[in-house]
Amino acid sequence: MPDRTARAALGLAAVLLSTLTACGLDAPDPVSGLKDDIRHVPRKTAPATRPHLVKQCSAEDVRVGHSSTTGSRGHRRTRTWYTTEHRRTCHDVRQGTESYTKEIRPERWCVRLDDVNGDRGQDDVWFRVDHGDYTEALIARYHTRLRLDSATRTVYC
Numbered sequence: 001m002p003d004r005t006a007r008a009a010l011g012l013a014a015v016l017l018s019t020l021t022a023c024g025l026d027a028p029d030p031v032s033g034l035k036d037d038i039r040h041v042p043r044k045t046a047p048a049t050r051p052h053l054v055k056q057c058s059a060e061d062v063r064v065g066h067s068s069t070t071g072s073r074g075h076r077r078t079r080t081w082y083t084t085e086h087r088r089t090c091h092d093v094r095q096g097t098e099s100y101t102k103e104i105r106p107e108r109w110c111v112r113l114d115d116v117n118g119d120r121g122q123d124d125v126w127f128r129v130d131h132g133d134y135t136e137a138l139i140a141r142y143h144t145r146l147r148l149d150s151a152t153r154t155v156y157c
Contacts, residue, residue: 031127031151033113034143038134039157043107052098057090109134110157111148127151 067080109129116122129137130150137146 028150028152030147030149031113031116031153032118032145032147033116033122033125035111035137035140035146036114036124036143037112038137039110039112040134041105041108041110041157043103044105045101045103047099048102049097049099051094052096053092054095055090056093057088059086059088061085062087108157110154111137111146111151112157113146113148114143126154126157128154128157 061084063082064085065080065082067078069076069078071077109131110126111129111134112124112126114123114125116125127148128151129148133146133148133150137148140146
């Protein structure tokens with residue numbers, strides 16, 4: 001038994017460690033550089049249809065037998081009685097189609113920087129940023145030093 005407990009504890013510790021490590025990697029390090037260019041890629045959507053599912057339920061009454069035994073050895077007696085139980089089963093059934101707006105491409109904001117983190121050799125590097133950093137870059141003049149807190153490096157925008 002202690003072996004199972006130890007294995008379970010090790011498994012739980014491994015899951016917790018991987019979860020905490022993954023959560024810690026979500027926040028990118030801030031990036032600084034000179035503003036070179038900005039680009040906004042709008043959200044692209046298209047109308048689409050999908051099956052419309054409706055929950056359909058059916059009820060039935062089932063006769064269930066019960067028994068109880070009293071006594072011991074030669075004086076044993078079994079009493080049987082029946083009750084009616086109400087059972088309900090539900091499942092999804094397709095009923096026509098429904099229209100919705102399908103997102104083909106999410107909205108993106110990008111900033112291109114020169115001299116990334118003070119390295120003069122790193123020019124024309126694109127970073128995907130959130131709307132706040134994009135607005136800050138939009139207002140800034142060309143080749144003004146920017147600090148992007150939500151920057152994720154990307155090959156293109």
